[in-house]
Amino acid sequence: MSDAPALEITGLGKSFGPVHALDGVDLVVRPGTVHCLLGENGAGKSTLCHVIGGSLAPDTGGLRLYGEPYAPRRPADALAAGIAMVHQHFSLVPTLTVGENLRLLRLRDLSGRVERVRDEYGLDLDLDARVGDLPVGLRQRVEIVKALLREPRLLLLDEPTGVLDPAATEALLDTCRRIAESGRAVLLVTHKLGEVARAGDAATVLRGGRIAGGGPLADLPVERLVPLMIGRPADSLDTSLAGSIGLTVTPTATTTATTTAKSPPRRPGSALRLDAVSVRRADGTYALDGVDLDIAPGEIVGIAGVEGNGQSELMAVLGGSTAPDSGTVAVGGLDVTRTTPRERTAAGLGLVPEDRHHEGCVPQLSVADNLYLGRLDRFRRRRLFLDRKAMLRAAEDVLTEHGIRADGPAAPMSSLSGGNQQKVVLARELALDPLRCLAAAQPTRGLDVGAVSAVHGRIRTAVAQGAGALVVSAELDELLALCDRVAVAYRGRLLGPVPADAPDARERIGRLMTGADGTATGVTEATDGPVREGAAP
Known part of the structure; x- marks a missing residue:
């Protein structure tokens, strides 16, 4: 293979009116490597990806692909050149099945290609499932498979792990490594420094549309990327912020006070209460199976779990887009089970959905x-x-x-x-008056490290003022640092809870996530009970 870079960008500029989204960007991605692109929200990462992917034309500068001039005028030009991109926001047709979406690619031997991707990368799909019925994580998997079916020379991944559970994230990072080891190149946009350390060969940091620094990771410990991104050293991060970006930080005397002070004392009454809430699927199985949940004012409760165990359905019930087949939902003591989303907002329920682009x-x-x-x-x-x-x-x-x-x-x-x-979505929900409970799914997904810290602070402030909070997150480190108690979604039920400050909290939650401990809970007092026949797989 030629020694030419897989991708070489020189002096790239792109403006939107007075805003310089990219300003003199130089970047080199080598074949056989995973090159990580980091930066704050609005730093220009997605704009750069769209230029490479052909959906935006640069104002200045040029690109070369494997030594040849590369000037795409549309996404089809990028695909023809061997570049595939997985966007932050999905490009699937929700009313079609997975298989029908893949057939839109018009590839020869599609079934054979799907089998090869499944066997090589372990990315299995239910081709008959309707895309609109899939949880966000599985929709992301479909997007990644779509990209891999084209056997690209360069794969662009724009924040691909933001909607994946830890196991799926590890599988994706392993996929990135396999692609690089085959001689192709990967440009991975991420906020998580742990992912950079596990999968990356080199990293570049964008700030304000310009290159702030970077280089081969063999010469650049990931901790040195933090000041490039946020302007302060890694040891200034509290543990909840570090966990949300996948970086392990040993608390210092400065951070200990921040990380150990969680919610104020619980207050009487319920901010949010679910009693025996069940939701049946069309095939008769249970997406939610007798879920009890009780969150007091001044308390943060977290829900962990592998994607697809009822978290999406729980948020849909809280938001009012799905009516439970049985059970009740109450906000501040007011029954809102059969009310409209507007009436729930008036009752004081703030909701941050997992799919901000389509639902939030x-x-x-x-x-x-x-x-x-x-x-x-x-x-x-x-x-x-x-x-x-x-x-x-x-x-x-x-x-x-x-x-x-x-x-x-x-x-x-x-x-x-x-x-x-x-x-914007989070600011809107936190501004509710009154705010009795904030229910947030993946509230820090896609946020830069500074913004994550601010979000955690605002949730804590709302709780200190008397609201309750429910946080659904794929980041266990984040839940342990932010929450008072953590329950686990498993087969449509809630297991646990586990006190977040328990010495063995991580191990206990890990066992619950695998179903090794089948204790069901009302998230106030644990009770034993088997998983009902027909519960979510």
Whole structure:
């Protein structure tokens, strides 16, 4: 194979009006390597990927692919050149089955290719499953298989592990290594330094659209990437922040006070309560099987578990998009089981869904509109008219307070990076008055390390002011550092809970995640009981 770089970028620039998304970017990706691209939300990572993938044209600079000039004008040009990209936001058709989505690729010997990908990388798929019915993690797997079916010379992965459980993440990183060992190249966009350490050969950090530094990881310990990303050393990170980016940090005297102080004392009553909630699938099996959950004001409860064990259905029940077949849901003592999402919001339930792009926001509307959806009465004049100037001013304050990077509050939500979209959704839900309980699925998914720290702080602040919080996360380190108790979703039930500060918490939660301990729970008091026949597999 030629000694030419798999990808060489020189002086690349891209602007959107006055915003310089990329400014003089130089980057070299070698064949046979996994090159990691890091940076804060809005640093230009996704823009760079879109330029490489052919969906954006650069304003300045040039690209070479395996020594040859490369100037794609559309994504089809990138595919023809041997580049495949897995985007943050899925490109699947939700009404079609997995197999029908793959057949849209119009590849020869599709079944044979699917079998080879399954055998080589262990990425198995149910080809008859409807994509819209799949949890987020399995939809991400379909996207990755789509990319691998093309046998690319260069694979671009834009935050691919944000929706994967730990086992699937390890499998994906192993896939990246296998692709590199075959002589091809991988450009992996990630916020998680642990992933860089496990899979990467080299790393580059973007900040403000410019290269902040990087190099071969043999000469550059991952800890040295932290100041390039956030401007402060690795040992300044508290353990919850470190866990969310996959970096192990030994707490210092400075961080101990931050990490050991979790929620204030629990208060009387329930912020959120589920009693015997069950949801049946069309085939008669249980997605949720008699789930009990009781969260007190001033308490953070976490839910861990392998993707597909009922977490998505639980959030759908809380949000009101799925009605339980039995059981009740109460917020602050008010029964909301059969109420609309708007009525749940009025009752004080804030909801951050796992799929922010499709469920948490309206991409076509402005940032200000998304911030105040459901609360437009605050800006009404004479019943029918909105004081849009007042709304934009209020939204501008929110952007500043939450560090949201956008071209003003009137910018369309679709123009924001995925991490900044997540910040908007979280800011909206935390601003509910009253906020009795925040239910957040993967609240730090796709956020840069500084933003993760801010999110944890805001959740703690809301809880200190009397709200309860439910956090569903694939990051066990994050749950152990942030929560008071951690339950485990397994086959549609909740097992545990385990006190987060228990010396053996990690080991006990690990056993529950494998089903080794079948103790079911109301997340207030453990009770023994078998998994009901027909429960979720």
